[in-house]
Amino acid sequence: MSTSTWRWRQPSVLPGFGLSFGFTLAWLTLIVLIPLATIFLKAAGLGWAEFVEVGFSERAMAAYRLSFGTAAAAGLVNAVFGLVVAWVLVRYNFPGKQVVSALVDLPFALPTAVAGIALTALYAPQGWIGQFLEPLGIKVAFTWIGITIALVFIGLPFVVRSVEPVLADLGRDVEEAAATLGATRWQTFTQVIFPAIGPALLTGFALAFARGVGEYGSVIFISGNMPGRTEIAPLLIVTQLEQYAYAGATAIAVVMMLASFAVLLLINLIQAASRRRMGA
Amino acid sequence: MSTRATTESPIMRAVLITVALVFLGFFLLLPLLAVFSEALREGAGPFLDALHTPDALAAIRLTLLIAAISVPLNMVFGIAASWAITKFQFPGKALLITLIDLPFSVSPVVSGLIFVLLFGANGLFGAWLAEHDLKIIFAVPGIVLATVFITFPFVARELIPLMLEQGKDDEEAAISLGANGWQTFWHVTLPNIRWGLLYGVLLCNARAMGEFGAVSVVSGHIRGETNTMPLHVEILYNEYDFVGAFAVASLLALLALVTLVAKTVLEWRFGLHAGARH
Amino acid sequence: MIHLRGITKRFGDYPALHGIDLDVAPGEFIALLGPSGSGKTTLLRIIAGLEFQDSGTVLLGGDDVSRTPVADRHVGFVFQHYALFRHMTVADNVAFGLSVRRGKGRLPKAARRARAEELLRLVQLEGLGPRYPGQLSGGQRQRVALARALAIEPRLLLLDEPFGALDANVRKDLRRWLRDLHKQMGLTSIFVTHDQEEALELADRVVVMNQGRIEQIGAPDAVYMNPETPFVSHFVGETNRLPAPGGEIHFRPHEITLAADGAEALLVDNVFRKGAVWRAEGLLEGSGQFVELDLPSSGDAPQLGQTIRFHPHRARVFNPNGDQTQGETR
Numbered sequence: 001m002s003t004s005t006w007r008w009r010q011p012s013v014l015p016g017f018g019l020s021f022g023f024t025l026a027w028l029t030l031i032v033l034i035p036l037a038t039i040f041l042k043a044a045g046l047g048w049a050e051f052v053e054v055g056f057s058e059r060a061m062a063a064y065r066l067s068f069g070t071a072a073a074a075g076l077v078n079a080v081f082g083l084v085v086a087w088v089l090v091r092y093n094f095p096g097k098q099v100v101s102a103l104v105d106l107p108f109a110l111p112t113a114v115a116g117i118a119l120t121a122l123y124a125p126q127g128w129i130g131q132f133l134e135p136l137g138i139k140v141a142f143t144w145i146g147i148t149i150a151l152v153f154i155g156l157p158f159v160v161r162s163v164e165p166v167l168a169d170l171g172r173d174v175e176e177a178a179a180t181l182g183a184t185r186w187q188t189f190t191q192v193i194f195p196a197i198g199p200a201l202l203t204g205f206a207l208a209f210a211r212g213v214g215e216y217g218s219v220i221f222i223s224g225n226m227p228g229r230t231e232i233a234p235l236l237i238v239t240q241l242e243q244y245a246y247a248g249a250t251a252i253a254v255v256m257m258l259a260s261f262a263v264l265l266l267i268n269l270i271q272a273a274s275r276r277r278m279g280a
Numbered sequence: 281m282s283t284r285a286t287t288e289s290p291i292m293r294a295v296l297i298t299v300a301l302v303f304l305g306f307f308l309l310l311p312l313l314a315v316f317s318e319a320l321r322e323g324a325g326p327f328l329d330a331l332h333t334p335d336a337l338a339a340i341r342l343t344l345l346i347a348a349i350s351v352p353l354n355m356v357f358g359i360a361a362s363w364a365i366t367k368f369q370f371p372g373k374a375l376l377i378t379l380i381d382l383p384f385s386v387s388p389v390v391s392g393l394i395f396v397l398l399f400g401a402n403g404l405f406g407a408w409l410a411e412h413d414l415k416i417i418f419a420v421p422g423i424v425l426a427t428v429f430i431t432f433p434f435v436a437r438e439l440i441p442l443m444l445e446q447g448k449d450d451e452e453a454a455i456s457l458g459a460n461g462w463q464t465f466w467h468v469t470l471p472n473i474r475w476g477l478l479y480g481v482l483l484c485n486a487r488a489m490g491e492f493g494a495v496s497v498v499s500g501h502i503r504g505e506t507n508t509m510p511l512h513v514e515i516l517y518n519e520y521d522f523v524g525a526f527a528v529a530s531l532l533a534l535l536a537l538v539t540l541v542a543k544t545v546l547e548w549r550f551g552l553h554a555g556a557r558h
Numbered sequence: 559m560i561h562l563r564g565i566t567k568r569f570g571d572y573p574a575l576h577g578i579d580l581d582v583a584p585g586e587f588i589a590l591l592g593p594s595g596s597g598k599t600t601l602l603r604i605i606a607g608l609e610f611q612d613s614g615t616v617l618l619g620g621d622d623v624s625r626t627p628v629a630d631r632h633v634g635f636v637f638q639h640y641a642l643f644r645h646m647t648v649a650d651n652v653a654f655g656l657s658v659r660r661g662k663g664r665l666p667k668a669a670r671r672a673r674a675e676e677l678l679r680l681v682q683l684e685g686l687g688p689r690y691p692g693q694l695s696g697g698q699r700q701r702v703a704l705a706r707a708l709a710i711e712p713r714l715l716l717l718d719e720p721f722g723a724l725d726a727n728v729r730k731d732l733r734r735w736l737r738d739l740h741k742q743m744g745l746t747s748i749f750v751t752h753d754q755e756e757a758l759e760l761a762d763r764v765v766v767m768n769q770g771r772i773e774q775i776g777a778p779d780a781v782y783m784n785p786e787t788p789f790v791s792h793f794v795g796e797t798n799r800l801p802a803p804g805g806e807i808h809f810r811p812h813e814i815t816l817a818a819d820g821a822e823a824l825l826v827d828n829v830f831r832k833g834a835v836w837r838a839e840g841l842l843e844g845s846g847q848f849v850e851l852d853l854p855s856s857g858d859a860p861q862l863g864q865t866i867r868f869h870p871h872r873a874r875v876f877n878p879n880g881d882q883t884q885g886e887t888r
Contacts, residue, residue, distance in 0.1 A: 014451050015461035020364040024376075027357045031429050032382050035394040038404060042397050081303045088300040092293055100301070102544045106308050108483065109536040109543075111490025112388075113510040114529040117517050118311035121318050121526075128314060153307055172286065176608050177641040177703075179286045179628045181655035181710055188286070191658070195645040214387025217492035217510065221517065234389035238497060241393065246402060253390045260385065278644055278690045286608070286628070 043254040046247055055251035059227055060236060063252075067233040068259070070144055071212030074151030075159075075205045082159030082208075083201060089160070090167045104160050107153055112217025119150050120221040142224030147232065150218045155208030162204030166197050199271050206267040210260050315533045319526035330516075330527035335503050339512035339528065342420070346508060347488045350427045355481055358435025362473075363465070366443035367451065377440070383432045391429050392497025395422055418500030423508065426494040431484045438480030439473055446472055479546050486539045490532055559584040559746050560605065560714065565614035567600055574600045576770045577614070582748065587740050589761035590750045593793070597770040598750045599718055605748065606716050607631045619713050634707030634745075636717040640699045642691040648702050649674045649687030655710035677705040680739075697728040704736075708745075717749035721756070733760060754794050758782065766790045788876045796835055796852050798870075801845050805877040809870035811835045811852040820867035824851055829860045836860055 043051060054060070088094075089101055107115065123130045123140040133140055140146045170193065178188040216234040223230040233256050240249035288296070320327055330336060361380060365373055383391065398404050399416035409416060416422040450472065454464040470477075492510040499506040501515065509528055516525035560582040567575040575597045582588050590598040603609040605616060607628030615624045623631050643651050650657075653674040656665055665673070678684055681701040691699055700720060707715060720736075721729040737760050740747055751757050757764050758778040766773045766781060766789070774781055774790045785791035791808040792799070798814070800807050800822065823843035830837055835852040838860045842849050853860065860866055875883050 014367045014448060014455060014464070016363060016465070017368050019461075020360040021368070021370075024357065024361040024364050027360075028376075028379055031425075031432055032379060035391075035398060035429065036382065036386075038397045039390070039394055081300075084296055085300045085304060088297050091287070092297060094297055098544060098548075100304060102540045103304055103308055105540055105543065106312060106536065109486045109490075109539040110312070111492060111510045111529075111532045111536070113492040113513045114315060114490070114532050114536075115311055117513060117525055117529060118314045118318075121314045121522075122310060128310070149307070153311065156307065171639070171641065173637045173639060173641040174643060175286045176628075177635065177637060177706075178643075178654070178658075180606060180608070180631075180633060180635040181658065181706065182629050182632075183654070183658040184629065185286075185288055185292075187658045191654075192643055195643075198645075210385055214390065215493075216387065216389050216496070234387050234493065237389050237393060241396060241497060244402070246397065246400075249393055250397065253387075253393055256387065257390065264385070278692045 039250060039253060039257075042246070042250045046251060050247060051251050051254075054245075054248040055255045059231070060233070060252055060255070062228045063231050063233040063236045064255070064259070066144060066147070066230065067213050067256070070147045070151055070232075071155075071209050071215075073148045074155055074212050075209040077148070077152050078155045078159045078208050079201055079205045082156055082204060083163060083197075085156075086160045086163040086167055090164055105157055107155075108157050112154070112215070113221075115153055115218040116150065116221035119146070119153065119218065123149065123222060141222050142226070142230060144230065146222040146224075147219050147230065150222050151208075151212040151215060154215055154218055155212050158207040158211065159201070159204035162200045162207065163197055166200040170196055199274065202267060202271065206264055210264055213256065213260050312533060315526055315529050318522060319530040321526075322523050326523050327527050327530075330521075330524040331531070333524075335507065336512060336524075336528055338503075338505070339507045339509045340531070342423075342507065343489050343509040345420070346424055346427050347485055349424050350431055350488045351481060351485050353428055354431050354484055355435050355477070357432070358439055358480060358484075359477070361436045362439035362443050363469075365440055367448055380433050380436050383429055388430060388491065388493030389497055392426055392494040395426050395429070395494075395498050399425075417498050418502065419506060422498040423495050423506060426498045427488050427491055430491050430494050431488045434484035434487060435477065435480035438476050438483070442473055442476040443469075475546050475549065479543060482539050482542055482546075486536060489535060559586075559619055560748075561615075561617040562601075562605070563615045563617075565601065565604060565611045565616070567597075567604065567609065567611050574770055575604075575611070578770075578772060580765065580772070580775075582746060584746055585744045586746055587737075587760060587762045588748045589757035589764045590748060590767060591752070591754055591757040591764050591794075592767035592773075593752055595769065596767040598752075598765075598767045601767070602716050602718055602748060602750050605714075606633050606635050608635070632710065632712055632714075634710065634712035634715045636700070636703050636707050636715070636720050638719040638722045640691070640696075640703045640723075642699055642702060642706075644691050646690075647687060648678070648683070648689050648691065648694070651691065651702055652677050652687075652706045652709050654706060673709060674705075677709050678702075680708070681705045682735075695728075696724045697732055700724065700732065704739075708743075713746070715745050715747040717747065719750055719752070722751075729756075736760065758794070764794075766793065768793070785874060786882060788880050791874060791876070796833075798850075798852055800842065800849055800851075801847060802875055804883055805875055807870065807873050807875050809873035811854050813870050813872040814851075814853060814868050815871045816853075816857070816866065816868050818867055820869040822868055824849070824866045824868075826860050826862055826864045826866060829862060831855065831859075838866065 046054075085104065089097065089104075120127070120141060122128045123133075123146055125131065125134045125141065127141070130141060140149065174192055174196070175188055178192045183191070214234060216232075216238075219232055220235055223232060223235075225231050225235055233252060237249045237252050240246075240252065287293075365376060396403060396417055399409060399422060400406055401410070401417070403417070416425065450468050451464050454468045459467070490510055491508075492514070495508055496511060496514070499508070499511060501507060501511060503515065507515065509532055513525050513529050513532070516528065560580070562578055562580040565575055565578040567573075578601060590601060592598045600609060604611050605618075607623065607626060611624070615622060617623070618631065618633070643654065646654070649671065653670045656670045656673060659665070675684075675687065678687055681704055683698060683701055683705070686694070686698070691702065694702065704720075721732055724732065733756060749760070758781075761778060763775060764778050764781050765775045768789045774786045776784075781790060782795050785794060785808070788806065788808065791797050796811050798809050798811065824838060825840045825843065826838050827840040827848075829839070832852070834855055836855055836857070836859055838851045838853065839848070841847070843865075851866070853866075877883050
């Protein structure tokens with residue numbers, strides 16, 4: 001019996017591997033890898049001192065705080081209401097449910113700029129909603145509240161679509177077991193159902209958060225773009241670019257990407273650890 | 281009448297449904313309605329006029345062109361990638377899938393920045409391009425590139441889970457009966473995946489036509505030349521031409537609605553998973 | 559202990575149960591036996607309160623619980639697929655029923671933990687408290703489910719095909735173990751199964767159900783030896799059915815006497831071993847019908863072409879309406 005040679009991949013009956021894999025790799029390299037590498041190369045070329053100076057300037061820090069803060073706030077709102085929406089879509093039947101389910105995907109399909117001007121029209125001082133809030137002293141447009149509202153719009157589908165399949169798959173027998181053991185409906189929800197969908201909810205939050213941090217089109221209209229106050233990080237990058245301050249733009253971009261990556265990595269690690277702990 | 285003894289009281293159910301509907305109505309429906317309402321604020325006349333300006337028509341043409349180039353390209357790529365990943369065994373699959381997902385996790389502005397760094401006047405290839413009198417940034421090719429980057433994952437992300445679920449049995453049967461690769465793909469695989477493919481293409485298209493951030497960075501906002509519809513909306517809005525802005529926006533909103541309707545029809549016909557994985 | 563009167567249930571157009579009456583004495587181990595669609599699981603769930611009957615009354619221990627919610631019925635339920643809470647440890651699973659209790663009956667944490675430990679000892683899973691359900695085998699998970707149900711000191715234990723999801727070997731072991739546990743605890747128990755071997759082995763009384771009705775209730779031996787309807791006769795144990803004047807005659811393989819002067823004769827066309835019996839197929843003398851005949855495998859194998867002469871020394875005759883017209887020997 002000959003010793004088996006190490007094969008990089010298992011031989012397969014189906015043809016076309018070379019072609020499909022090769023094409024995939026080529027396209028991927030060309031369109032994704034090379035462009036991404038440039039960012040990091042450029043940032044590396046800055047030198048540490050300049051990188052820190054531009055990437056963590058006062059103005060940049062304010063922008064980060066705003067982008068990450070509003071994304072987190074919007075993520076939380078979506079986590080709560082997205083859960084309600086997912087619950088209602090999975091568990092209940094009501095007239096127009098199909099329409100509602102389709103509506104949830106609107107933020108995916110609607111161009112961000114369209115969402116941006118629509119939201120501004122609603123919440124500007126003379127807007128549909130803004131006109132009622134103005135006399136109450138509540139300012140929405142051109143404040144972080146407006147930004148958060150825009151990010152709630154953007155992030156909702158992520159939460160709903162992450163939670164829905166898990167909720168649908170949850171066997172009813174676990175809830176029935178809890179009931180036979182004497183649990184009230186609320187106890188069953190908090191101690192049995194919610195922990196089971198927790199990971200999916202966290203994933204949905206993470207996706208909504210990541211999207212919110214980088215969001216541009218739907219935010220720049222309603223935010224007012226005041227540096228230090230309502231200037232989101234992506235906008236700061238754009239203004240730097242318009243001033244040909246490539247170094248500044250790159251530094252900020254890198255900081256944003258690393259921070260987002262860190263958050264996502266953290267969440268993924270938490271999920272993995274919890275999966276491992278429960279045994280598979 | 282529910283025979284289940286383990287569900288919320290009817291009152292609780294009504295409350296939850298109401299909360300969900302109010303939330304959705306407020307955050308999702310209202311903006312959508314606002315677009316159409318603002319567009320028709322001064323009546324149908326000004327609305328149609330706004331769509332007929334040369335700049336608007338140029339923007340529409342450009343948007344369609346971008347979509348016509350990037351969607352087929354990414355469709356081919358998506359199919360190739362899904363075929364490689366789902367029909368074969370090789371190490372590094374997870375890494376490959378993560379890489380495919382990369383454009384999703386990057387801010388659109390950063391995506392645009394990348395291409396500026398590569399092909400802009402001071403970019404990596406800037407000098408070479410200037411020498412050969414080629415413009416990528418602030419020209420149509422740049423916009424195409426940025427759009428291709430952004431919409432890169434859509435088709436693949438739809439097809440991969442679908443093809444994983446379908447397995448290799450059908451293709452292996454075809455091969456054993458003497459079909460070659462292309463025949464197998466064309467007559468066996470493609471019919472199996474056609475609804476998922478259509479769905480991915482729809483989403484890809486919606487995003488290609490509606491992309492704003494990345495395109496904004498690379499386009500240079502040259503009216504009549506490098507303005508896509510979303511960019512045109514921005515320009516009009518910043519000039520306080522609200523009716524004009526919303527008129528163009530309403531076309532895009534209409535596109536979104538068509539996409540949603542088509543998606544619902546596809547899901548209903550084909551029983552796709554409830555849009556997860558985005 | 560349990561009294562059901564006139565239990566009727568429909569699911570939409572589908573009639574699941576037709577006016578079921580049943581009495582269960584305290585400490586009894588009852589099996590609800592029947593094929594799928596017989597309504598046995600529905601009946602069990604109605605007793606538990608997981609479904610509500612359309613009409614009829616449910617009495618548990620003297621209390622009318624017909625409209626009482628499941629959480630207040632104090633009934634232990636074991637599900638076919640265990641229904642364990644995957645994100646909780648085994649110990650927390652078992653203690654769950656105690657931890658959700660409010661008011662007077664609520665035990666302090668230490669007492670709850672002690673009770674959980676005690677129950678895990680009872681089901682022979684001592685020390686597995688800190689593990690998660692995902693780390694246990696199927697048989698272990700089912701025992702955790704049982705411990706969890708027993709923790710609340712229910713007045714009644716209900717089991718829905720508890721061993722259905724397990725391997726044959728594990729099933730046999732757990733069956734024996736459950737029987738011993740019942741002897742030890744004396745808790746009134748009802749379990750649902752489609753496996754008649756299981757029902758006959760475990761139960762004090764067997765309730766045979768078919769299409770939403772009770773066909774027969776009796777001790778395992780009685781149901782086996784004296785089936786009262788053609789369905790019971792056919793469903794429980796191996797049954798030979800031959801045409802007879804007035805209907806059909808049913809008899810077990812071991813109720814055959816082979817005799818040269820036997821009243822019946824079968825011309826063997828095909829023969830094969832089927833479990834514990836020889837199955838012979840062929841034409842029956844007299845009626846000329848093609849029938850199957852099961853003979854105890856303790857005897858010689860029938861030969862092809864052989865004519866087997868026999869008569870049943872014990873049989874039941876059923877007319878086309880399903881009524882028994884003649885019992886016992888013929």
